[in-house]
Amino acid sequence: MGRIIGIDLGTTTSEIAYIKNGKPEIIVNDLGNRITPSVVGLTDDNEIIVGTLPKRQAVLKPERTVMEIKRLMGTNEKISIGDKVLSPQEISSMILKKLKKYAEDYLGESVTEAVITVPANFNDLQRQATKEAGELAGLKVDRIINEPTAAALAYGIDNLEGEEKVLVYDLGGGTFDVTVLELFDGVIDVKASRGNNKLGGKDFDERIEKYIIEDFEKKNGINLRNNKKTMARIKEAAERAKIELSSMDSTDIELPFVAIDENQNPLEISIRLTRSKFEELIMDLLEATDKEIQDALEAAKYSIDDIDVVLAVGGSSRVPCVRRLLNTKFNKKIKTDINPDEAIALGAAVQAGIKNDEISSEDSVLITDACRYTLGTNIVTDVGNGRLMSGVFDPIIMRDSKIPCTRKKVYYTASENQNKVVIDVYQGDGKLVIENTKIGEFLLEGIPEAPAREEAIEVSFTYNLNGILEVKAKILSNGKSISEIIDTQSINKEDVVCFEELNLDKWKECKLAPKVKSIINLCERKMETMNDTYREKVQELLNKLKKSVIENDDELVKKYDEELTDLIFDIT
Numbered sequence: 001m002g003r004i005i006g007i008d009l010g011t012t013t014s015e016i017a018y019i020k021n022g023k024p025e026i027i028v029n030d031l032g033n034r035i036t037p038s039v040v041g042l043t044d045d046n047e048i049i050v051g052t053l054p055k056r057q058a059v060l061k062p063e064r065t066v067m068e069i070k071r072l073m074g075t076n077e078k079i080s081i082g083d084k085v086l087s088p089q090e091i092s093s094m095i096l097k098k099l100k101k102y103a104e105d106y107l108g109e110s111v112t113e114a115v116i117t118v119p120a121n122f123n124d125l126q127r128q129a130t131k132e133a134g135e136l137a138g139l140k141v142d143r144i145i146n147e148p149t150a151a152a153l154a155y156g157i158d159n160l161e162g163e164e165k166v167l168v169y170d171l172g173g174g175t176f177d178v179t180v181l182e183l184f185d186g187v188i189d190v191k192a193s194r195g196n197n198k199l200g201g202k203d204f205d206e207r208i209e210k211y212i213i214e215d216f217e218k219k220n221g222i223n224l225r226n227n228k229k230t231m232a233r234i235k236e237a238a239e240r241a242k243i244e245l246s247s248m249d250s251t252d253i254e255l256p257f258v259a260i261d262e263n264q265n266p267l268e269i270s271i272r273l274t275r276s277k278f279e280e281l282i283m284d285l286l287e288a289t290d291k292e293i294q295d296a297l298e299a300a301k302y303s304i305d306d307i308d309v310v311l312a313v314g315g316s317s318r319v320p321c322v323r324r325l326l327n328t329k330f331n332k333k334i335k336t337d338i339n340p341d342e343a344i345a346l347g348a349a350v351q352a353g354i355k356n357d358e359i360s361s362e363d364s365v366l367i368t369d370a371c372r373y374t375l376g377t378n379i380v381t382d383v384g385n386g387r388l389m390s391g392v393f394d395p396i397i398m399r400d401s402k403i404p405c406t407r408k409k410v411y412y413t414a415s416e417n418q419n420k421v422v423i424d425v426y427q428g429d430g431k432l433v434i435e436n437t438k439i440g441e442f443l444l445e446g447i448p449e450a451p452a453r454e455e456a457i458e459v460s461f462t463y464n465l466n467g468i469l470e471v472k473a474k475i476l477s478n479g480k481s482i483s484e485i486i487d488t489q490s491i492n493k494e495d496v497v498c499f500e501e502l503n504l505d506k507w508k509e510c511k512l513a514p515k516v517k518s519i520i521n522l523c524e525r526k527m528e529t530m531n532d533t534y535r536e537k538v539q540e541l542l543n544k545l546k547k548s549v550i551e552n553d554d555e556l557v558k559k560y561d562e563e564l565t566d567l568i569f570d571i572t
Contacts, residue, residue: 002112004356005103006348008147009096009116009130011070011174011200013315014038015342016099017349018107019358024154024349026342029102035341036102038173040094041065042082050098062232066091068202071174073133074126089129093136100137113140115352117344119175120146120193121372123427124439124469124486131468143355143465147172148179149190149369150347151313155338156183156365157350164308167296169326170344171289172314174200178292180300180307190370192299192400194292199285201242201316207281208238208273212253215271222259222267230258234269241273246318250274279321286321293329299400310334313343367465374399375461375469378424378433380414388414393426393433396461406462410476413457417449421457423473425486440486444473507546512554516545516561523568538567 006024008015013035016027026034031052041054042064049057058065066081072088079086096114103111116139118130127144134141145153148168155166163184170177177195181188212234213224224230237253244251255269279286297304310326310333317323317340326334351367353359376395380388397407413421421444428436447455460472474481507513507520523542527535541564548556 002110003103003107004113004115004352005100005111006150006345006350006352007096007099007114007116007134008150008345008348009070009092009118009133010038010172010344011068012038012202013173013341014095014099015345016103017342017345018103019349019353019356022353022359024157024346024353026345027103027106030105036095036099038070038095039065039067040069040081040091042084046082048094050095059232059236060229062228068174069095071198073129074123089133089136092130092133096134096137096139100139111139113142113352115143115145115348115355116141117145117147117150117348119170119172119195119197120148120177120179121175121195121197123373123437125437126197127468128486143351144468145348145351145367146177146179146190146193146369146372147175147344148177148193148313149181149188149367150345150351151311151338151343152179152181152183152188153347153350153365153367154343155309155311155335155347156188157359159183165302165306166309166311167293167307167330168311168313169289169293169317170195170314171312171316171319171322172200173316174198174202176200176289176292176314178289178296180296180302187366187368189368191302192296192370193372194296194299196288196292199288200314201319203285204242204278204282204316204319205235205238207285208241208278209234211273211277211281212238212269212271216258216267216269220259220261220267222261224258227259233258237269242278242319245273245275245278246320248275275320282319282321286325289322290325290329304330307333311338311343313338313340315341369403369465371397371399371401371403371405371463373427374429375425375427375463376436377459378426379411391433393428393431393436396459397463399429401463404462404464406460408458408460410456410458412453413447413450413455414452416452418452418455419447419449420445421447421473423459423471423484425469425471439469440471440484442471442473442482442484444475444480444482446478446480447475448477507549510549511552512549512557516549516557519561519565519568520545523564526568538564541567 006017015035017024028034029036036051037055039055041049041057054065064082066079069088069091079091100111114134116130116134118127131141148170151168166181166183168179175197176199179193181190217223233255237255241251241253251273253271257266258269259267261267307330310330312326312334374395375397376393379392379394380390381392396409423442425440426433426436427439430436456476458474458476462470469486472483523538527538541560545560548560
């Protein structure tokens with residue numbers, strides 16, 4: 001059995017950790033760094049690159065670089081990189097595949113499974129998309145853990161004997177979570193979580209970017225927003241300025257040759273940004289995190305005075321005004337002995353260690369988590385005088401319920417001789433379904449024909465530790481039932497075409513190369529005269545064939561050889 005690792009798949013950076021001698025440790029990447037940028041790029045040779053190198057190239061080649069993909073997880077958006085169009089899961093899988101390789105190189109053994117962290121307020125679609133990204137990367141992902149809970153695990157593993165009420169303030173590159181929990185007798189009891197998936201350090205950066213752009217436009221009358229390369233330079237400069245202002249009172253932003261004036265003279269950006277101005281620019285974002293703190297405390301039925309420890313994690317928690325807010329609000333209860341960048345990955349490793357029995361029984365930790373959103377279904381309700389109203393959201397599992405949990409409700413047919421019903425599944429806190437997020441649906445048939453409201457259907461929701469929902473519907477009169485895992489973002493892995501990190505040209509040096517040399521050479525020659533549609537089909541099969549040759553998979557080589565031969569002769 002291979003090693004299980006913990007992964008913090010972040011918006012801007014990612015980290016990996018494992019258990020060594022009963023304690024979590026960070027795994028360094030190929031450059032010896034403990035942090036890897038969550039950036040995917042494409043070289044001029046169409047080779048996929050991940051981490052520091054594509055982040056460096058982003059300024060010169062923004063169209064061949066993808067950043068902040070985490071914010072698109074669970075959506076149907078497509079991302080263009082080079083001449084390929086990929087899903088967020090595919091892009092994320094490339095990052096995870098690289099992290100897997102770092103871990104294998106570091107540990108000297110195969111890595112087959114991972115515990116991956118997600119923001120506490122990720123919905124079902126986003127959690128499922130994360131799980132699928134891991135599977136595309138060759139990782140078994142049985143366990144998804146909330147990021148604040150992971151941070152608490154990293155802290156709690158060394159504080160098992162205590163009894164403390166803890167608030168985790170997790171401000172990362174792209175997301176914000178606040179979780180209130182209690183530690184006692186080796187138990188981490190999550191009381192409530194709140195947050196915002198669109199609030200993080202990148203939003204701080206964007207405020208600086210906007211300030212730079214507007215200052216330049218005011219001085220020169222030129223809008224820089226449509227210049228991709230210039231915007232990439234401004235983005236990089238804004239991030240650097242934010243970091244510098246964590247230790248300096250002011251910083252100078254200097255970017256030469258960003259545009260030319262009407263006389264063809266080069267123009268530059270030259271602006272001094274003070275810490276006080278920066279704090280002014282982000283004050284509303286800071287206040288938004290404060291509101292989430294208040295909401296989480298109220299949901300947990302705690303006061304500020306009840307909190308014993310504040311864990312400030314996520315790289316953006318280093319911003320001085322963030323620390324000042326927390327110190328003022330909680331009277332200097334912030335724990336400073338935990339690395340904000342590494343805490344979540346370390347906690348994921350602890351969870352992996354518990355799962356793999358690498359954490360001793362003496363250090364065992366029990367986690368109880370809470371449901372982030374209310375889960376329910378679409379119903380028709382009687383509003384009086386025989387009038388029916390559809391589109392009403394009926395909660396089944398309430399927000400902040402302890403998970404794993406199962407909740408059941410019984411509903412009745414709404415019309416005469418109704419023989420089927422669509423079970424719609426929604427996630428949110430609105431009173432109407434249109435105010436919430438639809439995460440799935442399925443059809444239950446076989447209801448005996450009867451007058452309205454006589455046939456009963458029992459609907460059961462089971463929410464597991466990964467935040468994945470199983471829905472069952474049962475006709476009580478005849479026992480017929482149906483069960484569905486909400487998996488609306490599933491990917492057919494056979495149909496996914498990803499960039500490979502390996503160099504496909506290596507096929508020529510491999511044992512099986514002579515068997516397919518002729519067909520590969522023929523295809524590559526014929527492709528020059530093909531239209532785009534055929535060329536893309538042939539290229540896809542060529543890549544699969546070359547990869548199979550490199551991996552010495554005789555069965556797949558034979559399969560793709562036959563498919564490619566049939567295709568090329570059909571075309572010609």
